[in-house]
Amino acid sequence: MSAPLRLGTRRSTLAMAQSQMVADAVAAASGRAVELVPIVSEGDVNRASLSQLGGRGVFANGLREALAADRCDFLVHSLKDLPTVQPEGLVIAATPPREDARDVVVTRDGTPLGSLAPGSRVGTGSPRRIAQALRHNPRLDIHDIRGNVDSRLARVRDGELDAVILAAAGISRLGGDLGGLQAEALGLAEWPTAPGQGSLAIETRSDIDPEVHAALAELDDEDTRVAITAERVVLNALDAGCSAPVGTHASLAGGDLRLRAVVYALDGSQRIGIDRTVRLAPGYGGETGSGNGADAADDGGPIARAARAGREAARRLLERGAADLVPRESTT
Incomplete structure (x- = not known):
């Protein structure tokens, strides 16, 4: 009998609950038992304000260290807490279907x-x-x-x-x-939330057993991955931390990706926003809505198009003065 797979998770009630949901799904996909491995993150013991902690991955770093040290086989993160730069040797194997992002x-x-x-x-x-x-x-x-x-x-x-x-x-x-x-x-049009909010990320080592990786990948939802890619690329391109005053939300409808991104002054006195709609369906090129057609010849697939939409949204936000509103982070 194969040894149980080890799922690393934060110790909070919410983290344990969502990790157990993933554990049950991975057990069904892999045919192997999955046990939870509670891990303490910096964010669990450091009681400083989130604005002071910034975008340094305080809820992810301890878990990732345990994964790299082979103390667990994969992790479950709340995606909104995950830095946008992926560490070498680790991969996001799956993003399960997103829940309510509001x-x-x-x-x-x-x-x-x-x-x-x-x-x-x-x-x-x-x-x-x-x-x-x-x-x-x-x-x-x-x-x-x-x-x-x-x-x-x-x-x-x-x-x-x-x-x-x-x-x-x-x-x-x-x-x-x-x-x-x-x-x-709160409606997402007027109150866009953190990039990736409502989504989970299942992370593992790039050299994990291919059968384990395949079992994790069965939980991936392409629509979710496309939407969160656009959102997180906005944050990355703005060079802003996970806790920056940036709200984004992307949704898919009728083969289109609709992306809204808003940057706020910390006191709420100002905001700069942008909306983009990008065609994703196979066989269609170009953009509608606020696009300028620059991606019309893009054939890189939905993920590549979503990333381009996120970069273009960030570029336009910066052109409109977003850099003056967003605290910059070098370790997003």
Whole structure:
């Protein structure tokens, strides 16, 4: 009997829950048992603000070190926490089908974010969410918080905060129980989220047993990979960290990739946005919408076209002054 495959994961309740979902799917695909290997990341022990931690992969580095040292066979990451530069010797073997990419505002009584009273205390540790919240309602009192989903919800339930902003996918993966609190889903057109939000990444070593790699690859969803490629290329081309005030969302419809990217000032006072629509379906060339036709002859396939769309979106954002708004990171 083959030895169990070892899945490296952060120790948080959410990480363990989503890793168990992947473990069950990999076990079915490979015919081998999969055991979870909890690993402590820097982000789990360093309680500094996310804006101070920046884009240094604090939720990924410890896991990747364990993978490279053969203490596990593959990892499961929340893709939004993963730096855009792929380390040598490691590969993303699969991106399973994406869940809800939206953010939600959780309150005690369901008051929408834009209608919260002046001075309402809203908790989030994300510079992007802070900027977006202040743009929607400049009267808010933003509290920079860390902690797991349950602890954040408890701070609303106990009255310490009036609202928190969370990822819809995280709540869903934990069962969706808000314990009597109310959630307002924020539309992606006006509130684009972190590149890759709602997606998971299954990462392994490039020299892993081909049969293991093939089993992991069975979980890959091409539409998800195309969309997150465009989003993450925007972030990479802007030279911005994972926690920068950048919101992106890409979706596929009718053979088209529709990409929205917005860069915010940290205080929400300014934003620069762009929309692009790129034709992906085989047999079609060129672009529609805001494109200029530069990719019309591109035949590199959907992933290559998505990457080009992301680079072009970033270029146009920079031309419009995005560099003045985005904190730069050399280790994205």
